[in-house]
Amino acid sequence: MKKKLKNILQKTTKAIFKGTAFSTSASACTFSLYQPKEPKCLQKK
């Protein structure tokens, strides 16, 4: 049960975090006043 829940958590957060990263990469910047350094692998894509 615990393993299953961890799996769901991993999959959900992975989708959310990746989605946020790609969406920010396709924008001019983040909406907040702080822009973290964009990973090089995202700059290529």
Added chain:
Amino acid sequence: MLLVEKLSKNIVSNIYKNSEMDEDELEIIEYGALIFILKLINITSVIVFGIIFGVLLESLAITFTIITLRKYSGGVHSDSPNRCIIIGTFISTFFSVIINKICNYIPFDFVIGLAVIILVFSYYIILKLAPVDSPAKPIVNMEMRKKLKSMSILVMIFISILLLLLSILYIKFTYIILLRILECICFGVFWQCSSLTVPGHAIMGKIDNILKYIIRK
């Protein structure tokens, strides 16, 4: 390392320990986690301070106007996430309180005149300067720059239609909240477009330095 960065790295390493992924993927997830956490803290603090000062709708109107336009037009950035949260919350809440207080004393015709001036200024700035990138996220691809400029103009058209609708609704129903939201949207557009200009960068840099000095003390 900054506190929010530490937090996001800890969350990512805890969730994904023992899972197989390459370095690039991990880097993307860490980047996404940091931005997601920053967004969450930013919006939560605007909501909390909006409720405390009784200007929730107004501060959300300012925040979402800035967010929507900023996504495509870019703009000035602070070099610390903590100061970014403080400045973002302060701008939304403080100016919402000001608008809330003075709204009843400003004639409607004057508000409309000011809104038109702000819109003309904003279209000009966006056509001339958008998108404004940052050293942390340079936009070198010309096609992407063109796309972001077109999207910024599209957002401006959407905002103009929204402002027109709000004015028509206010004329018809005279609910003061409609006028306040209209003024907040205008302020959000003005703030965001000003942040694209050189004086905007200078002002923002001064605010950032003052805050840096206060936090150090």
